Amino acid sequence: MESETDMEKLAAILPPKVTNHFKHLNMSDVVEITLDMGRLPEIRHAGGRIDCVGNIPILWRDLSFVCEKFPQLKNESFCEVPETLHRIKTAKDSQGKIIGISCSVGRFVTDSIDCISDVATKDKNILYIGRKKSGKTTKLRETAILLSTQMNKNVVVVDPYRDILGESDALHPVLKNVKRVTGNEGDFKKDLMLEAREIYNPDVIIVDEITTRQEIQVIKTLVADGVKVVASVLGTNLESLMKNPILFDMIGGIKTVTFSENEEKEENVLRADRPEFTRIHQPIFDTxxxxxxxxxxxxxxxxxxAVDSILQRCPIDPDVRKAGPVNFFDERYKDSNFDVNSKKDVRVKSMKAIIQESFFHGASWMGQNFIA
Structure with missing residues (x-):
């Protein structure tokens, strides 16, 4: 329901020569729609396939059709379709005239963290580690929805570039319980985190891609004040983070261990059998x-x-999980005495159910009519 409604909003701002072809195409996996002057409209799919629709190239009046709905494109290079995650980007010539428009299709991905929902809902500080384009921002968004809607937490997202919750001030209905702190150009993420604490007194603060020591120090302050922090960082795995001299403080810090010859002789232990590094302090993030x-x-x-085992050269095996199709509700929750934390594979209400409820209750807010 949610994806179809968002696609209708995107179709409303595109010229008819493009949208007339939507009904003949599979739009469920579309990632981008490109309108370049003098070329046929292109619809790009997630698998890499490109559909060139129609036989009439894009003209100036087609670009004007879109630009008239977004006056800010005269001065800005991008904007967002209100109440969605769709983004409009423009290409301009040397004189500043728009010669191309790219529409990035954004969707709320559902159920991708249902397999780790039991971990995400615990009262612990959580750090996501992932490469670029691995879905870190999406996981933070889903975590915000889960904690605010299912766990009734006061969640504040530090979103200086509006990447997590979208460009529009009118948030998507599924984010109705999530608060956001954004900034102007030049604002530092560390200052926005402190501002979020002062303004909203949150239970949880969510922040994307920690990069500096100053941000880590602010997170330490938040954790000391009893605020749960869910953050992400760029990296390949835990071991790569341990080798990062700027960011390893989040997981306890690492220092070199030195031994004298007398110490080795007294304990009759070879240097090769001793750990070369040790953790300095308690990690900021519990998980x-x-x-x-x-x-x-x-x-x-x-x-x-996990960190100590790697330093001692005997790393433990992580709990590897894969998300799959889930039901709206787990049958085990019919038993009110069931302990959520007693089993690793337990799931709270699925993200799909949360989004479905949000759209049902938010129908009047969106000005849409939904039929059950």
Whole structure:
């Protein structure tokens, strides 16, 4: 329901010569629609396929059809379709005239963290580690929805570039319980985190891609104040983060261990058998989740144990999980005495159910009519 409604909003701002072909194409996996002056409209799919629709090239009046709906494109190079995650980007010539428009199709991905929802809902600080384009921002968005809607937490997202919750000030209905702090150009993420604490007194603060020592120090302050922090960082795995001299402070810090010859002789232990490094202090984040792919994760629920085992050259095996199709509700929740934390594979209400409810209750807010 949610994807179809968002696609209708995107279709409403595109010229008819493009949208007339939508009904003949599979639009469920479309990632981008490109309108370049003098070329046929292109519809790009997730698998790499490109559909060139129609036989009439894009003319100036087609570009004007879109630009008239977004006056800010005269001065800005991009904007967002309100109440969606769709983004409009423009290409301009040397005189500043728009000669091309690219529409990036954004969707709320559902159920991709249902397999780790039992971990995400615990009262622990969580760090997502992943490569670029691995889905870190999407996982943070889903975590925000899960904690605010299912766990009734006061969740604030630090979103300086509006990447997590979208460009529009009117948030998507599924984000109705999530608050956001954004900034102007030049604002630092560390300052926005402190601002979020002062303004909203949150239970949870969510922040994307920690990169500096100053941001880590602010997170330490938030954790000391009792605020749960869910963050992401760029990396391949936990071991790569341990080798990062700027960011390893989040998982306890690493220092070199030195031994004198007398110490080795007294204990009769070879240097090769001794650990060369040791953890300095308690990690800021209690749990580390490596994003292996869009729907596969490696989970270290105890960061202390995971880091120490790597330093002692006997790394523990992570809990590897893969997301799959789930029901709206887990049958085990019919038993009110069931302990959520007693089993690793337990799931709270699925993301799909949360989004379905949000659209049902938010129908009047969106000005849409839904039929059950």
């Amino acid at each position: 580390v989740i490596e994003i292996l792919s869009v729907n596969m994760f490696s989970i270290y629920e105890d960061t202390v144990e």
